[in-house]
Amino acid sequence: MEQLGLVIKVARSGALATLIRLLGDFDLAEEAVQEATCRALVDWRHNGVADNPVAWLVQTGRRYAIDTLRHNAMARQHQRKLLWPQETLPAHDNDDALSALHLPDDQLRLIFVCCHPALAQEAQVALTLKTVAGLGVDEIARAYLSSPKTIEQRLTRAKRKIRSAVIAYQVPDEDQLAGRLDAVMRVLYLIYNQAYTTLTGPALLDSRLAEAAIYLARVLNRLIRRHAEVQGLLALMLLQHARAAARVDAGGMPVPLERQERALWDAKLIAEGTAMVEKCLRRGPPGPYGLQAAIAAVHCRASSAAETDWTEIVALYDLLEAMSPNPVVTLNRAVAVARVQGAGAGLRILDAFGEHKNLLGFQYYHSARAGLLEELGEGPRALTAYRRALALCRNDAESAYLSARIERLRRRISVPPGESS
Numbered sequence: 001m002e003q004l005g006l007v008i009k010v011a012r013s014g015a016l017a018t019l020i021r022l023l024g025d026f027d028l029a030e031e032a033v034q035e036a037t038c039r040a041l042v043d044w045r046h047n048g049v050a051d052n053p054v055a056w057l058v059q060t061g062r063r064y065a066i067d068t069l070r071h072n073a074m075a076r077q078h079q080r081k082l083l084w085p086q087e088t089l090p091a092h093d094n095d096d097a098l099s100a101l102h103l104p105d106d107q108l109r110l111i112f113v114c115c116h117p118a119l120a121q122e123a124q125v126a127l128t129l130k131t132v133a134g135l136g137v138d139e140i141a142r143a144y145l146s147s148p149k150t151i152e153q154r155l156t157r158a159k160r161k162i163r164s165a166v167i168a169y170q171v172p173d174e175d176q177l178a179g180r181l182d183a184v185m186r187v188l189y190l191i192y193n194q195a196y197t198t199l200t201g202p203a204l205l206d207s208r209l210a211e212a213a214i215y216l217a218r219v220l221n222r223l224i225r226r227h228a229e230v231q232g233l234l235a236l237m238l239l240q241h242a243r244a245a246a247r248v249d250a251g252g253m254p255v256p257l258e259r260q261e262r263a264l265w266d267a268k269l270i271a272e273g274t275a276m277v278e279k280c281l282r283r284g285p286p287g288p289y290g291l292q293a294a295i296a297a298v299h300c301r302a303s304s305a306a307e308t309d310w311t312e313i314v315a316l317y318d319l320l321e322a323m324s325p326n327p328v329v330t331l332n333r334a335v336a337v338a339r340v341q342g343a344g345a346g347l348r349i350l351d352a353f354g355e356h357k358n359l360l361g362f363q364y365y366h367s368a369r370a371g372l373l374e375e376l377g378e379g380p381r382a383l384t385a386y387r388r389a390l391a392l393c394r395n396d397a398e399s400a401y402l403s404a405r406i407e408r409l410r411r412r413i414s415v416p417p418g419e420s421s
Contacts, residue, residue, distance in 0.1 A: 007049055008040055008057075010208055013134050015057035017106040020113075021169045022058075023065055026131065026159040031068070032061035107132050107212075108219045109169055114158075115183040116167050123158040126151055128187040132216075133209060135194060171223065181224065185233050185289065188217050192237050204248050204397040210241055228283040231276050232290030238273035239296035242266040254401045258305035270300045288324040291316055310339040327359045335368055343375040363392040367402065379413035 012033060019029040036057040040050075050056035114128035129135045137155070141148045161167075172180055195209035217234040224230050246260035255261075277297045280290045295316045302308040317333035330353050338346025350369050359365040370385035383406065390402040 004041070004044055004049065007044075007053055008037055009134070011053035011057055012037055013132065013212065014054040014107065015061060016131060016134075017110045018054070018058050019061050019065070020110055020131065021106055022062065024169065025163065026127075028065055028068065029061070030131075032065045033057060035064045036060035108216055108223070109171060111184055111187060111216065112171050112180060113162065113167055113169055115180050115187060116162070116165075117180060118161055118165050118167065119158050120154075121183065123154045123161075124183050125187055125190060126154050127158045129190065129194070130155055132187075133191045133194065133212070139194070177224070181227070181230070184220065185229065188213055188220065189233060189236075189289070191216075192240075196240060204252065204254055204395060205244055207244065210237075210244070213237060214241060226283075228280045229287040229289050231280045231283075232286060232293045235273045235276035235280060236289055236293035236296055238269045238276070239293060239300050242269035242273065242300060248397065252397050252400075253404075254398055257299065262303065265300065273297065274300065288320060291320040291323070295320075308339075310336055314340055327353065327362065327365075331359065331362075331365055331368055335372075338372055338375075343372040347372045347376065361392065363389050363398075366392065370405075374409060379409060383409050383413065 015036065016029055016033045019032055020026055023029050023032070039060055040053075040057060044050065110132055111128050114131065115124045119127070126140050129140050130137070137148045137151050140146075141151045171177075192210060192213035195206040195213060214234070214237050217230075217237055221227075221230050221234045242265050243257075243260065245266065246262065246264040247255055249255050273293065274297050277290070277293045280286055280293065286294060295313055298309055298313050298316070314333065314336045317329065317336050321329050321333055330349065334346045334349035334353075336346075337349060347369065350365065350372070353359060366385045366389035370382045370389060373379075373382035373385060386402055386406045386409065390399060390406065393399045393402060
């Protein structure tokens with residue numbers, strides 16, 4: 001049953017992208033995929049999984065959509081309005097015809113639709129995370145420190161805008177590309193980040209989602225040739241994903257970078273990502289993704305934690321902070337500075353920036369402070385910071401890790417369970 005659910009989860013995203021292309025209507029496509037998913041759970045449990053799960057879902061969802069339109073008194077009018085100008089619903093009912101309709105780049109096309117300049121930036125990101133990455137409204141709301149109701153309203157307005165503006169389901173022409181590429185790259189990066197540390201649930205990593213983001217970044221890199229930042233984004237994903245197998249232990253607990261078993265790192269992905277970083281840097285001054293990829297490359301080329309060139313990492317973070325200042329960059333730079341100048345120097349950076357409202361609600365800000373305070377022998381203050389991080393944590397694996405750190409530190413400084421320090 002678990003394996004069946006995984007197959008459906010993977011196929012659902014591709015089927016939704018194709019049905020949106022065929023129907024030209026987000027809501028109808030989502031309703032059709034939901035119906036097809038329910039039928040698949042019954043049919044595949046008894047008859048086995050379809051040879052082409054995506055095509056099966058598309059075919060079943062397409063039939064449901066046609067039936068829905070036929071039962072509508074305005075069916076003919078709706079069909080003329082909802083179909084994309086370049087597409088028509090196929091008359092074929094066989095899997096071969098439907099397999100041909102499921103183009104590998106449908107999800108990339110869908111991202112460009114979601115990132116159309118007619119949509120507000122926050123709507124672009126929310127719509128893509130919902131329809132392409134399959135994130136729930138609650139997850140998106142937490143990522144943006146917003147309410148589910150607000151996110152639902154953004155999604156509804158975005159879908160309405162796409163319908164009213166008759167936005168074509170296609171990758172834009174070259175002269176239109178520049179204005180939409182930044183939003184597309186940002187969305188792909190957010191999708192990967194969601195996979196890198198899942199917001200909720202028992203697992204730290206969502207490998208399927210990470211691989212989907214990498215696939216889409218590869219398609220984008222193939223489509224947008226010789227673009228340094230697209231290469232930088234792909235390189236960043238590859239280099240981070242190369243460490244995925246070492247990021248959790250046998251029990252699913254997070255393993256900090258300095259304690260990871262580097263033999264588990266994927267040498268092939270590291271070689272590919274490093275070569276891409278070098279190409280990116282040869283094309284001129286790197287952008288934010290190129291700089292982050294360069295930082296990841298420094299980590300990956302170190303044979304041990306002790307051999308990491310933290311001085312180079314600090315220099316790269318200095319450039320990144322000047323180019324793209326934000327609280328998360330400052331947080332990471334502070335941790336790097338602590339490795340070069342000592343925990344006190346890193347803590348001073350964090351404390352100076354600690355009044356930023358976004359950081360105060362950020363789990364990793366408090367866990368980073370806790371680690372530095374613990375290094376400085378400030379046990380009680382570290383314990384308080386760990387507890388704040390735990391209160392903000394929504395991932396089961398990270399919660400277990402923080403709880404273990406709290407328990408070890410509590411015992412070392414002799415603080416009774418549950419007592420504030």
